[in-house]
Amino acid sequence: MANEGTFWIDEEEGLLIIQDIDGVEERFVIEEELFIQDNRYLILVPEEDIEDENAEAFVLKIADDEDEDVLIVVDDDEEFQMVREHYESLP
Secondary structure: OOOOEEEEEEOOOOEEEEEEOOOOEEEEEEEEEEEEOOEEEEEEEEHHHOOOOOOOOEEEEEEEOOOOEEEEEOOOHHHHHHHHHHHHOOO
């Protein structure tokens, strides 16, 4: 994957912040962080949508690529379903 920007997690605020190569930031509220089968997943909602009860969450996987963390959109149906089932089983 080409270096298209950077990201970091503000643990105090519970946010994932993505900055593109032009310095534009997008902020996402971390609804849940899951560790499943040695993978780390984040369930996210755009910060501007957090008050909207109909806002759709999405899933990103944080993967290691040559000792650098990268974000991967979970678009594989089976993987998405696995994460969803794990999330829904939480107390």
